[in-house]
Amino acid sequence: MTTPSSSITLNHVGIAVEKPDALSRLFKILGFTKGRVEAVEDQGVQTHFFGTPEIDVHLELLEVIDPEGTVAKFIQKRGPGIHHLSFLVPTGLLDAKCQELVAAGYRLTYPAPKSGAQNMRINFIHPATTGGVLIELMEPAAKT
Ligand code: CMX
Numbered sequence: 001m002t003t004p005s006s007s008i009t010l011n012h013v014g015i016a017v018e019k020p021d022a023l024s025r026l027f028k029i030l031g032f033t034k035g036r037v038e039a040v041e042d043q044g045v046q047t048h049f050f051g052t053p054e055i056d057v058h059l060e061l062l063e064v065i066d067p068e069g070t071v072a073k074f075i076q077k078r079g080p081g082i083h084h085l086s087f088l089v090p091t092g093l094l095d096a097k098c099q100e101l102v103a104a105g106y107r108l109t110y111p112a113p114k115s116g117a118q119n120m121r122i123n124f125i126h127p128a129t130t131g132g133v134l135i136e137l138m139e140p141a142a143k144t
Contacts (some may be wrong), residue, residue: 008097011088011138012049012058016071017080020048020061027059040117044069047117060086060117084124086136094139098123105129115141 017023024034032050035058039046044066050059062083064072074083089097094113102108107126116122120138127134 006090008090008093009088010057010085012060012086013082014060014062014084014086014136015081016062016064016074016083018064018075020063023059023061024048024050032059036118038117039065041065042114043071043116045071084134084136086138089137089139091140091142094121094123094137097137101125113139 015023027050028034032052035049035051037046037048044064046063046065048061048063050061062071064075066072071083098108098113107129109124109126113121113123116136116138118138119141121141122136122138125135125137
């Protein structure tokens with residue numbers, strides 16, 4: 001689901017949904033195949049990934065499993081819809097990139113990366129410092 005690259009690449013678009021069914025049906029008609037479904041308890045969501053062999057960018061439906069979580073809050077406040085863009089950072093670069101972003105005046109949501117879906121280390125750039133777009137940075141966690 002991820003292509004190794006030495007550059008930062010756009011990996012997926014996260015979409016907050018009340019139920020995944022309607023968009024799942026649409027993506028299927030558009031030729032996307034459903035891939036991994038994974039609960040990320042720490043983030044209060046069940047993630048549903050869709051992709052095609054031709055495109056490296058995936059679509060991620062974020063289904064709320066924690067009514068107190070950030071995605072539930074997002075839907076209450078703004079309604080369902082596009083929630084974040086996620087960029088894949090080559091292994092070993094995330095911490096330095098986060099430091100660079102903070103030094104450049106961007107606000108990160110976490111002081112240090114957390115564990116996310118697909119065995120990734122993740123952090124987010126707060127939308128208040130990006131012109132209204134929540135940006136996820138994710139780096140494959142080192143194999144143990
Ligand atoms: N996109 C754009 N704007 C957003 C947003 C989003 N996804 N989420 C919140 N905002 C807006 C709020 O509406 C609010 O706008 P106004 O000031 O105009 O009302 C503003 O950002 C600040 O909101 P806040 O009250 O300070 O903060 P929230 O409690 O709403 O939390 C955020 C915002 C980004 C800190 C929180 O959503 C967060 O920690 N996100 C990172 C984790 C996450 O999103 N996880 C889900 C995905 C996990 C996955 O893909 O696995």
